[in-house]
Amino acid sequence: MPYQIKHFILIFLFNCCFYAYSQSEETEKNIAIKDSIENYLINASEAINTDKLANALQNISKAKELAIESQDIQYIAQTNRVLAELYLELGDLNSAKEQIKKAIEIQTKLENEIALANSYNVCGSILTKLKEFENAKKHLDLSASLTEKNSLKELEGPIQINFGLLSLEMNEPESAINYFNNGLPKIESLQQSYYKAKLYIGKAKAQMMLGLLDDAVSTNELAMNIGAKMGFLEIQSESLELNSRIFQEKGEFETSLINLRSHERFKDSLFNVNKEIIAQDARAKFNIEDEKFEIEELKEENKQQQKSLKLGRLTTILSIALITILSLLTLSLYKNNNLRARANELLQNKNTELILAKENAERASEAKVQFLSTITHELRTPLYAVTGLTHLLLEESPTPNQKEHLNSLKFSGEYLLSLINNILDLNKLEANKVEIENTSFNLQKRINDVLIALGKSAKDRNNKLHYEFDKSIPAKLKGDPLKISQILINLIGNSIKFTQNGDIWITVKMINRIENKVFLNFEIKDNGVGISDKKQQSIFENFTQGSVQINRKFGGTGLGLSIVKNLLSLMDSEIKLESELGQGSRFHFDLKFEVFEDVVSNYQEEAKKIDYNIMVDKKVLVVEDNKINQLITRKILEKNKMICDVADNGNIAINKTKDKDFDLILMDIHMPGISGIEATKQIREFNTKIPIVALTAVTLDDNLDEFYNNGFNDIIPKPYKTEEFFTKLHKALSQKQTAT
Known part of the structure; x- marks a missing residue:
């Protein structure tokens, strides 16, 4: 590099350092x-x-x-x-x-x-x-x-x-x-x-x-x-x-x-x-300071002009040095910019591809959410008919044999509701957002119910179920009975499906007891077709089965073992598998429970305290477009001496509420014409006192505020338990009676 250029660079760097030092002192002060x-x-x-x-x-x-x-x-x-x-x-x-x-x-x-x-x-x-x-x-x-x-x-x-x-x-x-x-x-x-x-x-x-x-x-x-x-x-x-x-x-x-x-x-x-x-002190003080500010502004403007003159001279010298250096760097920067432009073009193409992929994924996710919302309602509506008719049949003095079948049907309906909730919301399950209940239950009876529900399937495949339950296990435990049933039904049902003319052993043993906590081991063993070592690594993934041939032969969604794995993970446990092709499979896991004395659920306890006389001759309007659901709800209400009227849609409900005096309205949400929410909003414009209870099959996780904000007094999700249904009706009617 020529001596003149070196000289220019040294002068430039010296002036930059001097200027930076003076600026840094001022910056620290500021x-x-x-x-x-x-x-x-x-x-x-x-x-x-x-x-x-x-x-x-x-x-x-x-x-x-x-x-x-x-x-x-x-x-x-x-x-x-x-x-x-x-x-x-x-x-x-x-x-x-x-x-x-x-x-x-x-x-x-x-x-x-x-x-x-x-x-x-x-x-x-x-x-x-x-x-x-x-x-x-x-x-x-x-x-x-x-x-x-x-x-x-x-x-x-x-x-x-x-x-x-x-x-x-x-x-x-x-x-x-x-x-x-x-x-x-x-x-x-x-x-x-x-x-x-x-x-x-x-x-x-x-x-x-x-x-x-x-x-x-x-x-x-x-x-x-x-x-x-x-x-x-x-x-x-x-x-x-x-x-x-x-x-x-x-x-x-x-x-x-x-x-x-x-x-x-x-x-x-x-x-x-x-x-x-x-x-007064503030007004006086700050009026003076505002005037002082204007004077200081003029002084500051004068100082800035003097600084600008000095800076102008320094800038001129520095600019000359800078232009000289920049001229020497231009050629090098030109070449570097060409390389950078090509790299940027490649990155831009990749970014475009990533953006398209992200948009496609978001559209797929939105479609999935919409699908799950729709199918949830469509599945829960007929399930309401199943549970409602079961309840009515149980109250009509069935024979002991029929009662056993009806109880099995009731248990299966409850299980199916839980299964629908978890399968249709599997992404929520995998994100550990499913809540684990903590209520008292009889584990031995729960497993007996599972075996009764699966007994016909086992008999159809000529399988024998062998059940061994440790007698030292306390009668009442505290946990989530529906989740336990779901796990066992998936595992036992799996064994039944993949075993023909064989045996299935269900064993529950107590490992240890520390104060009021018990540690239990569950084992489901069969001598069916077995699972290969390769498939054992992936059998617990979503939509996975042993092979395409197994799927065609035995059917199923391939979700059962995935749900079992996720549910046990939520309960701080892990499913373990031992299997060999042609020799059968052994699934086992450990769970911890609290020992619990006899305590009935809140709704069962509240149901016992209900004064059913309050409901006698009360006029109820059932707003429901499904004829079977109308029939079930009407029969349940009339059995308790309530007077029932029906509206097929929201518009009819609005007109009937204007023309007649009702003590309570049971409102469905998804109906032809206007929705139950819109119908409730219109009713509230002319009647703010009548209790309106949502009787709906929609998912309630994120919509509770919307219901209450639009005029509903309470919500009963379908299919419901009878205790919850009458407890909430009693509460609504009692509040209305107190208000009047």
């Missing part, structure tokens, strides 16, 4: 100032929440002085926002509005969405107090949109509170309660004590407006407790004042007066006297 401003603003916000308003004013003043000194308009805007919050707390709404407007103007120019989200929220709160409701909602909507876009979790709860307070001011207490309920989980997850107390006060006011005075007292007490614990004096004062109003509404005037006097003592001892003094 960082220190910004840290101080942020600390002052954080302290000010905390002081506002704890009602130390003079302290808040002092911190804001220091923050603004530093912001003006550093000429950082971003922090000036933040100072304006916190100052607006202080004015709002002081009751000076016009000054608050003026400060938040300044903050929003600056932040809009800077396109600072996070800061704008906070400012729009404060602005919405101020405008609500000023009764500018439409403008307040507009700003809260903007805040909510930016909060969701930028994932500002800490702001989600306060926004819901401000929406709720706006609804209160607009005399919409029900809407306000919905906002408060939506915001509570978000506030609790972040432990935002101040906002939690504000939320409870707002909710109590809404409950008072709705006439729910006892609920209002309880909710307000929660706010009072937080205020006392955290030292929020304003919260305590507001809670006492609200209590006074609630007890006055209740007619408990002495209690109302006690709360009012306590509130007045808080007002006198707090800061209401000092608020106006602090507000």
Whole structure:
């Protein structure tokens, strides 16, 4: 390289280092100032929440002085926002509005969405107090949109509170309660004590407006407790004042007066006297600082012009050196860019392929979800007919032999429902999202039921079932009986299917007992066709069978062993297999249970307490398009002396509800014409008191809120257990009777 070029490079590097050093010193100073401003603003916000308003004013003043000194308009805007919050707390709404407007103007120019989200929220709160409701909602909507876009979790709860307070001011207490309920989980997850107390006060006011005075007292007490614990004096004062109003509404005037006097003592001892003094001090101080800011802006502009002249000279020298170096590098960069362009083209092609593959996978996933949703309903609807007819037949005094068959059919129906739920939601099972129940059951009886249900299949293939149950195992255990049945039916059914003229051994032994826990070993052994070593590695995968020939000969989906593996994994166990072609197979696994005394299920226990006299002569409208399901539901109701009417679709149900007086409506969801949800919404427009219970075969995992929000009082999933059915009907009718 020529000497002149080396000389230019050395000069260039020296000047760059000198400039970088001078800039780094200035950067460190700016960082220190910004840290101080942020600390002052954080302290000010905390002081506002704890009602130390003079302290808040002092911190804001220091923050603004530093912001003006550093000429950082971003922090000036933040100072304006916190100052607006202080004015709002002081009751000076016009000054608050003026400060938040300044903050929003600056932040809009800077396109600072996070800061704008906070400012729009404060602005919405101020405008609500000023009764500018439409403008307040507009700003809260903007805040909510930016909060969701930028994932500002800490702001989600306060926004819901401000929406709720706006609804209160607009005399919409029900809407306000919905906002408060939506915001509570978000506030609790972040432990935002101040906002939690504000939320409870707002909710109590809404409950008072709705006439729910006892609920209002309880909710307000929660706010009072937080205020006392955290030292929020304003919260305590507001809670006492609200209590006074609630007890006055209740007619408990002495209690109302006690709360009012306590509130007045808080007002006198707090800061209401000092608020106006602090507000005047703030207006005077910050008006002077705004003028100081304008003067400082002019000075800063003059300094910037002088710096620009110096920088211009330095830039000219550096530019000449830089151009020289860049000229030498151009050729090398040109070649590198050609190589990079080719590599980018290859990467772009690969990215396009990946995007297409991702879109195809997403479409396939959506199609699968839609299919599962549809088939779930289609399978559960006829299954409702099976379980309903079984229940009716069991109540018609069958012979002992018929009763055994009907009990077996009832057990198989329950098992089939569980199987449908797990197979149709297999992706949920594999993601470990299936919930394991924990109820008491008789394991020996459960296995006997499984063997009775599978007895005919074994007899058809001329197989003998040998059952050995350890007598030392306690009669009652605590666990998930349906999942146990599903595991055993899959394993025993598998052995029956792949064994002809053979034997199948089912053995349950107790391995150990520690206090109230027992450890059991389950073994299912057969002398059937067996499984090759190669297939043993994949037999527990979805849709996998021994071979194509086995699939054609024996049938099946290939899902059974996959479900067994996943269910045992959820129960902290593992399925083990030993097999040899032509010699049979042995499946075994261990499970842990708690020993449990006789306890009936909640619905069974509640069913025993039902006063069936409440149901006599009650008029029930059954909204159902399936004729068999109509017949079953009608017979079950009329057996209990209830008067039943039927509507084939939602439109008929609406007209019948207008023309006749019913005590209860049982509403199906999927029907021709309008859905059960839409029919319920229309009925609620003219009748808000009649209990409406969803009797539906749809999957309820993610839809409960939708049902309750659209006017349903309760939900009964089909097919249902009779105890659950009558318990929920009794509850709905009792609540209606109490209300009237």
